[in-house]
Amino acid sequence: MSGDRARRALVTGANRGIGAALHAALRGRGVEVTGTARQAREEGWLALDVTDPTSVTACREAWGEPPLDLLVCNAGIYPDKGQSLAEGYPPEMWEAGFATNVTGVFLTIQAFLPALRQAGGKVAIISSQMGSSEIASGGSLIYRASKAAAINLGRNLARDLKSDGVAVAIYHPGWVRTDMGGASAALTPENSAAGLLERFDALDLATTGAFETWDGRPHPF
Ligand SMILES: NC(=O)c1ccc[n+]([C@@H]2O[C@H](COP(=O)([O-])OP(=O)(O)OC[C@H]3O[C@@H](n4cnc5c(N)ncnc54)[C@H](OP(=O)(O)O)[C@@H]3O)[C@@H](O)[C@H]2O)c1
Structure with a gap:
């Protein structure tokens, strides 16, 4: 499957924003695409709160046996816009940011590994330029650190999953x-x-581990 177009795809956080646009674009191509939403709506959608391991397991079970060509880990939060360094960034905000943007990405990928291996599928992690440690322009410390961790996770999983034929990349x-x-x-x-x-x-497996922009430029790590 690597290097090809997906036949069957799953997009997390597909009920609004970039996830909704990815869902619509994949559907427009004729891909059998499943969207996830915290409140699953209609047929073809699965309920998934990426911070809740029980929800992740239920989502995986509801998916069933089919192979998965493309998993897009899009769901994310930006909890710390405008926080003050002196008084802001409370611990529970760190916890929520990492639970969604890092642990949530990992749990989703882990749950769908058998389906991805079966397909020789691909994993796309939607991180951000704000996760770049080279650019590091300050502020939004929770969002930046969690998106940096998502980049690191993607890079290491790319290594771990290469021998399974599963390609992983990270995108701004x-x-x-x-x-x-x-x-x-x-x-x-x-x-x-x-x-x-x-x-x-x-x-594909030759480019696995890449961090790229939406328009195809390599992104500084
Ligand atoms: N917009 C940008 O300029 C930009 C730039 C760089 C990176 N990104 C990244 O791109 C991705 C999508 O961003 P967006 O702009 O489309 O954001 P958005 O409009 O705020 O949508 C976020 C999506 O993630 C879902 N989500 C949040 N927490 C979740 C959880 N615990 N479990 C499952 N789903 C959850 C939301 O579901 P609910 O509706 O239930 O909240 C929603 O569907 C994010 O990872 C973001 O960090 C965005």
Whole structure:
């Protein structure tokens, strides 16, 4: 499957924002795509709260036996916008940021490993340029640290899963007009999703472990 287009895909956090645009774009291509949402809505959707191991297990069980060509770990939170270094960043905010952006990504990938191995599938982790340790422009310390950890997780899983034929890469989706990105962001979710899908198509075992932008540029780690 590596280097090819997916036939069967799963996108986490697909009910709004970039995840919704990825879901729609994959469906538009004729991919059998399953969206997850904390409140699962209709047929073809699965309930998933990535911070809740019971929910992750239930989601995996509801998926059943089919192989999975493409898993997009998109669900994420940015809990610490505007926090003050002197008085902000409470421990529970760290906990929530890491539970969603790091542990949630890991638990989802772990749950779907048998289905990914069966397909020789691909894993796309939506991180952020804000997770780059080379750029490190300060502020939003929880979001930055959790997205840096997501990059590191993707890099190491790429190594661990290569012999299973599963490719893993990490992406910066651009600055995107969503609830998280805000109204002044540069890109529509549709622009970002179209670029990301091209990157997912190009991912294979030769490029596994890459950190790239939505428009195909290698991103500094
Ligand atoms: N927008 C940007 O400019 C930008 C830039 C760089 C990176 N990113 C990354 O791109 C991804 C998508 O961002 P976005 O802008 O589309 O954000 P968004 O509009 O805030 O949407 C976030 C999505 O993640 C889901 N989610 C949050 N916590 C979850 C949990 N515990 N379990 C399952 N789903 C959960 C949300 O579900 P609910 O509706 O239930 O809350 C929602 O579907 C995120 O990983 C984000 O960090 C975004």
